[in-house]
Amino acid sequence: MKKFVALVGTNTVKSTNRKLLQYMKKRYADEAEIDVVELKGLPIFKKTKEAFVPQQARDMADKIDASDGVIIGTPEYDHSIPALLSSALAWLSYGIHPLMDKPVMIVGTSYGTLGASRAQAQLRQILDSPELKATVLPSSEFLLGHSLQAFDDKGDLKSATEAQKLDGLFDDFLDFVDLTDQLDHSKKLHEQQAATFSWDNGTTGDDK
Amino acid sequence: MVKLVGIAGSIGEQSYNRMLLEFIRDHFKKTVDIEILDINDIPVFNEDEDHDDNPAVHALARKISGANGVILATPEHNHTVPAAMKNVIEWLSNNVHPLDGKAVWIVGASYHTQGSSRAQLHLKQILESPGVNAFVMPGNEFLLSNAKEAFDADGNLKDSGTVGFLESVMKKFLTFMRVIEMLDAPDPKNSHEEDMESKHPVNTTVPDVDMTDPEWVEKAAEKTHAASGGDYVKLDRGLLTVDQLNYFLNSMAGELTFADDNNQFIYYNKKTDAAHMLAPRTPDQAGDPLSAVHPARVVEHVKQVLYALRTGESDVVSMPAQTGPNQHVMHYYRAMRDENRRYRGVNELVIDIMPILKYYLAATGQKLVKDPDAVPMSPITGLDAVTSASKHSDPTKADATSGASASKSVEEKPAADATSGASASKSVEEKPATDTTSGASESTEAVKPAAAEEPIDADALTGASEETSSETGYTSDDDSTPAKKPAAAPKPESESADTDATSGASES
Structure with missing residues (x-):
């Protein structure tokens, strides 16, 4: 059975992204083991001479290393991903590179109609940066709008159409994980770049 | 004098963006008063918390409200704005909205040849979201690449062409700011x-x-942390305490x-x-x-x-x-x-x-x-x-x-x-x-x-x-x-x- 790490993109107690990830953990329990991981408690990313990475981020990196893929649930703050999630991704690419070539599925919920569409687009760009170079499931937007009304008392998605759509995407993601395993031609190059990457001189091949 | 505040987007020990802001501050000090704000003590944003609990957030919001315009200097981390910069904006778009209607100029320094092009684009998107609602100056991108080599030992930009460009953009920003400030002017037709x-x-x-x-004065004064008593106020032309100003006006x-x-x-x-x-x-x-x-x-x-x-x-x-x-x-x-x-x-x-x-x-x-x-x-x-x-x-x-x-x-x-x-x-x-x-x-x-x-x-x-x-x-x-x-x-x-x-x- 596949193992996935699901990152809750926000720290608020009322997060509907957390609800969505918990729903996925329950619904796909037969197909995958999903570990819902909180980002709350992570400090804002900061560079230091010692390249210090907080323990919480290291633990997270270990979990991701040991997993087959990552699911990120993001809300949208000011047309973009929360600073906390951005911070987590910065820690996860600061001397450590657990997301390198790791299959990633993005989901997002929002209180309004748009379902975090702009945040998801930015997140894709971010995950594609040389320091992260994750492999994101293409053509797979799952935007859950009006998320406050989307779940029933048991935490299940009320809309059968939405549930079906998510089922389809998750099946795709399972196949994508297997597929990604075979995409190893550029892996070596990515690893090499990551190893030599330094934000202090920006030597990442595509920048210099 | 026109008052601006500048925020450098990274909170690292060494920041070329802060250096860039400091250079801008010093270079234009005869025409503009620029205060560089520190964002090191801003906690992680949490929508469950109120900004009133945090004096650092409050102070930041107050300074921005009091400024005619804002300069944001952003590096690029992971193809986007540093989390520290985004974090500040989240605080400033939740309970308080000091950037609402404010003129903003984005500059960026980076180690790379690409400057901070993607980060600047993201930052523009973020600033134009309804919760922030700032007015970002269009065009005039200022991307300082290879920041490590760009400054001399005194923190001055070495390249005179770059300085000249900066001057021309600052001139445009001052005009842009004036235009933006006119936007909220009431405009009755008759x-x-x-x-x-x-x-x-x-x-x-x-x-x-x-x-x-009936206590509007007291309540508004508390809300704005108004100067009072012996606090000095800089005037055109002179310097008085609030008390002195009262003696003066009441006589x-x-x-x-x-x-x-x-x-x-x-x-x-x-x-x-x-x-x-x-x-x-x-x-x-x-x-x-x-x-x-x-x-x-x-x-x-x-x-x-x-x-x-x-x-x-x-x-x-x-x-x-x-x-x-x-x-x-x-x-x-x-x-x-x-x-x-x-x-x-x-x-x-x-x-x-x-x-x-x-x-x-x-x-x-x-x-x-x-x-x-x-x-x-x-x-x-x-x-x-x-x-x-x-x-x-x-x-x-x-x-x-x-x-x-x-x-x-x-x-x-x-x-x-x-x-x-x-x-x-x-x-x-x-x-x-x-x-x-x-x-x-x-x-x-x-x-x-x-x-x-x-x-x-x-x-x-x-x-x-x-x-x-x-x-x-x-x-x-x-x-x-x-x-x-x-x-x-x-x-x-x-x-x-x-x-x-x-x-x-x-x-x-």
């Missing part, structure tokens, strides 16, 4: 659209405090009132209590919308004055108030404008000019006579286009444009009915008989036309003020009429404050 309820907040309006609250020769461009009555110099004022105001009225301090019947007149000042049709409107025999109280409404010539409110001066007139006559050995050739004129100056409307004949005719043609013969005035205070006061000097509308000139007698004596008068005045200080002149006049003032006060008071502003008009 005097009727003057919003006496003050429902169109401007960038100085204190939000979330009830304007009609002015006249009663002063400040109504802002949102028609909110926000200040008067509380020299004395209402019963002893020429135009009574009470402490609880400060903060009121102008509608709350005027009876309904004069509202249209007040709107005409405001509109004439706001549009620049007049710089000063003056009118007499109902007064006793030994008083001639004048109201002078002056438009206040900022450095961009934007209307920022009305400065009202209420002053009894009789002591000045009496002093002048005594000092120059003259007396007043009726001028048999005097041409009747409106006692109101600066409202040429709209005086006819004071008759309430037809509200549609009160429009600035149609008002002129609607002028009634009673209101006919000579060309001397100028819009500027200078020419208005000149006409008084030349033709004392134009005072026929006031009781003052009727109770005094005539001597000779002042016009013939003009040069001598001027000398006499100068001589007098050289010998005795102008204060003594005022004081002796005040002493001669102490009993009259309280006697005259109850009249306007019964109509409620400010009505005297237009009572002259209805009198005529």
Whole structure:
């Protein structure tokens, strides 16, 4: 059975992204083991001479290393991903590179109609940066709008159409994980770049 | 001087973006005052928490609110804005919105050849989201690449071309900022659209405090962390403590009132209590919308004055108030404008000019006579286009444009009915008989036309003020009429404050 790490993109107690990830953990329990991981408690990313990475981020990196893929649930703050999630991704690419070539599925919920569409687009760009170079499931937007009304008392998605759509995407993601395993031609190059990457001189091949 | 704040997006120990901001601050210090704000102590944003719990967030919001514009310097982390920068913006788009309507200029330094192009694009998107609602200067991207090699040992940019470009963009930003600041200026199309309820907040309006609250001053002061007591205030031109400013304003020769461009009555110099004022105001009225301090019947007149000042049709409107025999109280409404010539409110001066007139006559050995050739004129100056409307004949005719043609013969005035205070006061000097509308000139007698004596008068005045200080002149006049003032006060008071502003008009 596949193992996935699901990152809750926000720290608020009322997060509907957390609800969505918990729903996925329950619904796909037969197909995958999903570990819902909180980002709350992570400090804002900061560079230091010692390249210090907080323990919480290291633990997270270990979990991701040991997993087959990552699911990120993001809300949208000011047309973009929360600073906390951005911070987590910065820690996860600061001397450590657990997301390198790791299959990633993005989901997002929002209180309004748009379902975090702009945040998801930015997140894709971010995950594609040389320091992260994750492999994101293409053509797979799952935007859950009006998320406050989307779940029933048991935490299940009320809309059968939405549930079906998510089922389809998750099946795709399972196949994508297997597929990604075979995409190893550029892996070596990515690893090499990551190893030599330094934000202090920006030597990442595509920048210099 | 224009005030900007700058925020460097990374909180690392070494930041080329902070260096860039410091260079900008130092390089432009003669034209712009730039304060670089520290974001190191801002906690991780959490929408469950209120910003009021955090003094660092609060202080940051206050500084941004007080600035004319903001410069954000962003590096690029993971193809986006650093989390530290985004984190600050999240705090500033939740409970407080200091970036709302603010002009923002994005610059960026990076180690890479790409500058911080992607981060700048993301930052633009973020700043334009509805919760932030800033005005980002379009175009003019300033990307400093290879930042490590860009500065010399003193922190100056080495490349003169880069410095030149920076200068040209700063010049554009200063213009952009002026344009943005004009955007929230109330823009009534005619005097009727003057919003006496003050429902169109401007960038100085204190939000979330009830304007009609009797303690508006205290509550608004708390909300804005207003300077008080011994706090120093930098002025054009001088430096005073708030206490000193109060001593100064409360000892002015006249009663002063400040109504802002949102028609909110926000200040008067509380020299004395209402019963002893020429135009009574009470402490609880400060903060009121102008509608709350005027009876309904004069509202249209007040709107005409405001509109004439706001549009620049007049710089000063003056009118007499109902007064006793030994008083001639004048109201002078002056438009206040900022450095961009934007209307920022009305400065009202209420002053009894009789002591000045009496002093002048005594000092120059003259007396007043009726001028048999005097041409009747409106006692109101600066409202040429709209005086006819004071008759309430037809509200549609009160429009600035149609008002002129609607002028009634009673209101006919000579060309001397100028819009500027200078020419208005000149006409008084030349033709004392134009005072026929006031009781003052009727109770005094005539001597000779002042016009013939003009040069001598001027000398006499100068001589007098050289010998005795102008204060003594005022004081002796005040002493001669102490009993009259309280006697005259109850009249306007019964109509409620400010009505005297237009009572002259209805009198005529």
